Amino acid sequence: MAGMLASRVLSAHFERVTLLERDRHSGTEPRKGVPQEQHAHGLLKKAVDLIEGYFPGLFEQLVSAGANVWDMSEAAWFHFGNWQARSQPGLTMYTQSRPLLDSVIRGRLPDIHNLTLLDECEVVKLVANETRSLIRGVELRRRKQEATEVLEADLVVDASGRGSRMPRWLEDLGLPRVEESHVRIEVGYASRRYRKPKNLVTNWKALSIYPTPPKETRMGALSPIEEDIWLVSQAGSLGDHPPNDEAGYLEFARSLPQPHLYEILKRAEPLTPIATHKFPSNMRRHYERLKLPEGLLVLGDAMCSFNPLYGQGITLSALAANTLEGCLAVQPQGDLAGLGARFQSKVASVLELPWLMATSEDLIYPSVEGPRPLWWKMMQGYASRLHERAAYDSVVSTNFAKMMHMTSSPLLLVSPQMVMRAFSAPRGSGGGTPPVLQFTDAPAQSGGSVANVG
Structure with missing residues (x-):
């Protein structure tokens, strides 16, 4: 490229x-x-x-x-222990x-x-x-x-x-x-293509489940690609890599902090073998x-x-x-x-x-070697506060998305408006509300949006 x-x-x-x-x-x-x-x-x-x-x-x-082609507002994103509020369209x-x-x-x-x-x-x-x-x-x-x-x-x-x-x-x-x-993170990937189930109802186009560092190292993501196919990638840091066998791959999905990807993989038709890739360091x-x-x-x-x-x-x-x-x-x-x-x-x-x-994100894990000056610790504390608010506040989640997409400077996150939002009481919807995941040929379980949990 x-x-x-x-x-x-x-x-x-x-x-x-x-x-x-x-x-x-x-x-x-x-x-x-x-x-x-x-x-x-x-x-x-x-x-x-x-x-x-x-x-x-x-x-x-x-x-x-x-x-x-889809909008970031159509992405379901679990990060730092919460489903993030949907970002604003754009x-x-x-x-x-x-x-x-x-x-x-x-x-x-x-x-x-x-x-x-x-x-x-x-x-x-x-x-x-x-x-x-x-x-x-x-x-x-x-x-x-x-x-x-x-x-x-x-x-x-x-x-x-x-x-x-x-x-x-x-x-x-x-x-x-x-x-x-070098900042060694020892990431391992395992990916596979699946046919999108025809009996599945969702309110999202893409799904990402990220860990809460440093206590968790595993993540999973699902994105739509050509021919009505889903590409699923699971990954783990610090040598905690997903396996490339059927049972191990499914078990890795079950271990993620949310069950959505696991529920999908139990039912979706696999189209390819499981491909792996290892990445040692930044x-x-x-x-x-x-x-x-x-x-x-x-x-x-x-x-x-x-x-x-x-x-x-x-x-x-x-x-x-x-x-x-x-x-x-x-x-x-x-x-x-x-x-x-x-x-x-x-x-x-x-x-x-x-x-x-x-x-800086990788250095949250204590075993990753690299400089951690005082400003880094202050930055991580503030970032954690913003991530907590992003579960409730679409303005915060939108500004995070803009920074991730490099369309706005990271300085946007330390603007007076964002500092006020970071230290104010939660507002708006969110706070862990899971996205819709409903299989139409099975009854939904009470108390959640995921069908057939358990």
């Missing part, structure tokens, strides 16, 4: 752009290079706005291809499988006249000048061929993901090892602290990857592409000197706040 968006930006500033892909694309089939693509993906509103700007009409295409969500999203965007790339796509090509190393101060291209190997070839370029952009070999390649050129920051490579050779940029997960529970990855790739566009707009025409240093510095600044927000 980072590579496709960056290529779109670069095509407006260079005579020729070549996008190298290690995998072979075959429609919407899963790819080895995107191990997380069988799991739930939602697009934050900030990403939607940026991607639509690069590919006008893309989201109409996605909906035509089967993507679901934040549009698109949910679909990751292969569908990638294939629709990739289908737009051939429209870019100066962009060449090369599948099944593996980059072997960087090609530098004699003084190793300038990158002149890459050495690559095509699939099933032993010989390598050199692709010359004025600018090389690494968007090869978390497993990027750039740190080693730079060491081979005599540079020091790039500094890395990770940043500080290329902004390293004097890189000219003609080289690093972006996307190759530079920074976050705990996927927060759904920020695609949005941060879009923000990196937007930052690159801004840097190129002020770069003297025909002169790339200083571009790399300027970009790495600016994109590091863009990532600073999302990094702080994501790692």
